[in-house]
Structures are given as structure tokens and as C-alpha cells.
Amino acid sequence: MLPSLLAVAVLCCVACADSFQPDDLNNIVGEAMDLYRAHLDPNSKTPSLLPAENRTLASVNFDWAPTGSPPSYASWTMYFQQQQTYADLPVLTHCVDSTNVNVWGASFDDGPSENTHVVTDYFARKNMKATFWVIGSNVPAFPQALLDTFNAGHDIGIHTWTHAQLTDLSDDDIVSELVYGARAIYEVTGKMPKFFRPPYGEIDRRVRKIASSLGLEAVTWSHDTLDWSYVASGSTEQQVPDAFREWLQDGVTRAITLQHDIFEETVAAVPQSMDLLIDAGRTIVPLSTCLGIPSVFGNPTLEAFFASGLFENPYSGSPVPPPKHDGGGYSVGFVKGRKTVKAVRVDGPTKFDKSRSHFNGKRSNGAR
Ligand SMILES: [Zn+2]
Structure with a gap:
């Protein structure tokens, strides 16, 4: 590079x-x-971005996509800090739409993959929509899976570029993970996401603040199926529906549940699990419905950033910021939070079996 x-x-x-x-x-x-x-x-400097309705894979290219950990630039961090879009928003974990108590936000992480279509095919048969949190570095390998997911009307959000644990990273590296994650979704869909899900649910005030400066809001989950953890024992298709049965027996509503569309075993558990919800009177909805908002796409802050040319030319502008060379990050004022806001702590599938994922699983040059 x-x-x-x-x-x-x-x-x-x-x-x-x-x-x-x-x-x-x-x-x-x-x-x-x-x-x-x-x-x-x-x-x-001319973005290769066309309106969503004109997009096909023919117009998609990933010349900009880094391999491995993405580069990071102080100039990007400074740009976003100057936007002053920060708002101290809570991490969303439940469906807060008050109009329907039975809503249930089904969500699928870590794709796109060769198995994503198993989930989207099921949802198409049921005429339902869900939310997919995509790892940017998986997108060049499976752009059709992401485009099909988008065209089917599902909601899509950022799950970083390399599935990095954001709380371990420097400010610049956090910005980079989110910017490249957004760029991957933008490349395929022509839409800019306004929500992200931090890998492992790990997020603190500093990460929220940086993400907020990119116009991004964090969404985790209320209930974790731990589907990936049953793959090795071959019990996923039993354990995952069992988890849903238990939650339904407890009368859970307005949940946001976590599953994964990367393994054959985890996607195979989806139809039975969702059928249990339907039979129990739950209405499975995408994040936008969950939150009672029109769309999860449209992010003026990120759109302005990409239009600025700074993505392609991070050393442009005046004064030219120095390239990062000390590996220790370049803090421009984001204060590291002491209090970590945690969702349910999990070891994600990247730790479970890296060889079956399409990203390298390495953390970016985080300093801890
Ligand atoms: Zn994940």
C-alpha cells in the first residue's frame, strides 16, 4: 500500500x-x-457512486478497498471532529417503536457470505424484513449477496471493516474502521448507512462520540442466540430455537436478537427460530420499523465527507496533516471514556473459527 x-x-x-x-x-x-x-x-476524486436505482454490480469496483487492517488518517479524524455533530446518544438495544408491542428485530451479523441467501430466501418466502450488519472487508468477495439483501428491502448497517474491537483502537483507527465499513455498503447499494453495530457489542463513550461525529448511531442487541458457539458441537439447530422458546416463555417483546449469516449451521437455524416467533404472535421487523423511523439510510455527514475528496486523497487540504507514523494514534480531542457501556459480552465467531470467515480477524493497530 x-x-x-x-x-x-x-x-x-x-x-x-x-x-x-x-x-x-x-x-x-x-x-x-x-x-x-x-x-x-x-x-x-470523482466518486464511482450512482443513485441506488441504477446500481448493478457492473458499476461496482473495489479498487479503493484495503487488504487487512485499513490505513487511518489524522486528517479524517480532524474532518469529523470539525463537523461537531456529536450527540451523546444511548446505545440502542431494543425496539422502541411504541405502536406495536409485539415487534421483534431479527438481525444477522458478519456477512455478506455464501450463506446469506439462505436467510434472505426464507425472509422472501415470508414477506418479512430483517437487519444485516455487514463486515466491509467481506463485501468485495460477496457483493451480489449484499446487493440482493439490499434490493429485497432489508436494512443494512456497518459492522466495521475488519470486525475490530473498537474500544481497543486509536481514534484514527476507529474512524477508519467505520469509514471503510460505510464505503463498502455505499459502493454496492449507493446508500449511506446511519447505524453501526460494534463487534462483540464492545463500545464505550469514546467510540460513541467518534461514531456520532460520523453521523452514526450504535445498535447492539437485547438477546444473543450465541448461534456460532454451537457450530462445533453440531447442536446449533437445536440450541438456537430453544433460546427463542425460552424468551417467548418469558414473554419477551420488543427484542433485538443476534444471529449470524456466515455459517451453514447458523443460517439453517433461522427458519425454525423465526417460525417460533411468528407462531407466538411476534411481528418480525427491520431496524427502521423497530425504531419507528423511515429509513436506516441517508447520512449527510458521511455523504459530505465522501464528496469532499478526502477519502481518496487524505493528505489534501491545508494545512497538510502529518502522516501517522508512530503507531500510537493521533488523538484530536476525543476523550477516552472510563465507563464502558457493554451489551452482553460475547466471543464472536471470528474468535471461534477465523478460517471460516472472510476477514483476517486481526485487530487494527490498536494500542493497549
Ligand atoms: Zn460480528
Whole structure:
């Protein structure tokens, strides 16, 4: 990756700084910046984004997609901080729409995958909608699955780029995980998401604040099926419906439940589980209905960011921010919260079996 090469070049410059005069160092850094700019795609300032109704996979390209941990840029963090869109919103865990007490928000994490269609096919047969929290780095491998999910009318939200535990990351890396996650959804659907789900349900005040500066609101869940944890023992199709039976016996309503559309076993448990809800009089709804809002798409803050050209050219603008080279993050004022707001703590499927996922499972350069 060119930005990484640049960072290495600058690191070398800094490491050798003793033997250079300050002007020499400035020249070398300046030349490195020129080199970087010269390698930028001259057309990259024009987003390849078409209105949703015109989108096909033919117009989709992932030239911008990083492999592995995404690069992060202080300039992005500063941009969002300057938007001053922060509002201290609570993490959403339940359906708060008051018009129907029996609503139930079914949600599916960590796709798109080769198994997503099993879930969407079932929902199509039932004429119901759900919510899919997608890992950005899975999208280039399964764009059709995401497009089909979107075209079927399901709600879609960000689940980061690499399934990173956000509370462990620097401010810049959190911004990067969310920006690339949004970019993946935008590339395929032409819509900008306004909700995200933090991997493992791990979120604190700092993460909420940064996400809020991107116009994003956090949604976790009220009830976790732990479906991924039964795959190894082959008991998923029994354990998951059992969990739903128990919740229904307890009279649970307005729940947001967590399942996964990545494993054959976890998607196979979906029809029976959802049928139990239907038989018990629950109305399965996507997040938008759950929250009583018209749409989960449309994010003016992120739309303005991508229109600014800063995504393609993070070193543009004046003054040019220094490239990050110390691996320690670049805090521009987001205060690390002491109190962690946790949903149910789980070890997600990425920890369970990385080889069956399509992302590398590595954390971004978080410092802890
Ligand atoms: Zn997940």
C-alpha cells in the first residue's frame, strides 16, 4: 500500500534526522508527499457512486478497498471532529417503536457470505424484513449477496471493516474502521448507512462520540442466540430455537436478537427460530420499523465527507496533516471514556473459527 510506504519513508527520515539539517528533512518529507500525490489516481476524486436505482454490480469496483487492517488518517479524524455533530446518544438495544408491542428485530451479523441467501430466501418466502450488519472487508468477495439483501428491502448497517474491537483502537483507527465499513455498503447499494453495530457489542463513550461525529448511531442487541458457539458441537439447530422458546416463555417483546449469516449451521437455524416467533404472535421487523423511523439510510455527514475528496486523497487540504507514523494514534480531542457501556459480552465467531470467515480477524493497530 502506498500510504504505508510513505509512512515507512517518513519513519526512515525521522529516524535519520540527526544526520540531516531541518531543511533537508522538510525537503525529503515534501518529496515523499509529492511522490504520494503523483501516484494518486487522477480520476479518484470523482466518486464511482450512482443513485441506488441504477446500481448493478457492473458499476461496482473495489479498487479503493484495503487488504487487512485499513490505513487511518489524522486528517479524517480532524474532518469529523470539525463537523461537531456529536450527540451523546444511548446505545440502542431494543425496539422502541411504541405502536406495536409485539415487534421483534431479527438481525444477522458478519456477512455478506455464501450463506446469506439462505436467510434472505426464507425472509422472501415470508414477506418479512430483517437487519444485516455487514463486515466491509467481506463485501468485495460477496457483493451480489449484499446487493440482493439490499434490493429485497432489508436494512443494512456497518459492522466495521475488519470486525475490530473498537474500544481497543486509536481514534484514527476507529474512524477508519467505520469509514471503510460505510464505503463498502455505499459502493454496492449507493446508500449511506446511519447505524453501526460494534463487534462483540464492545463500545464505550469514546467510540460513541467518534461514531456520532460520523453521523452514526450504535445498535447492539437485547438477546444473543450465541448461534456460532454451537457450530462445533453440531447442536446449533437445536440450541438456537430453544433460546427463542425460552424468551417467548418469558414473554419477551420488543427484542433485538443476534444471529449470524456466515455459517451453514447458523443460517439453517433461522427458519425454525423465526417460525417460533411468528407462531407466538411476534411481528418480525427491520431496524427502521423497530425504531419507528423511515429509513436506516441517508447520512449527510458521511455523504459530505465522501464528496469532499478526502477519502481518496487524505493528505489534501491545508494545512497538510502529518502522516501517522508512530503507531500510537493521533488523538484530536476525543476523550477516552472510563465507563464502558457493554451489551452482553460475547466471543464472536471470528474468535471461534477465523478460517471460516472472510476477514483476517486481526485487530487494527490498536494500542493497549
Ligand atoms: Zn460480528
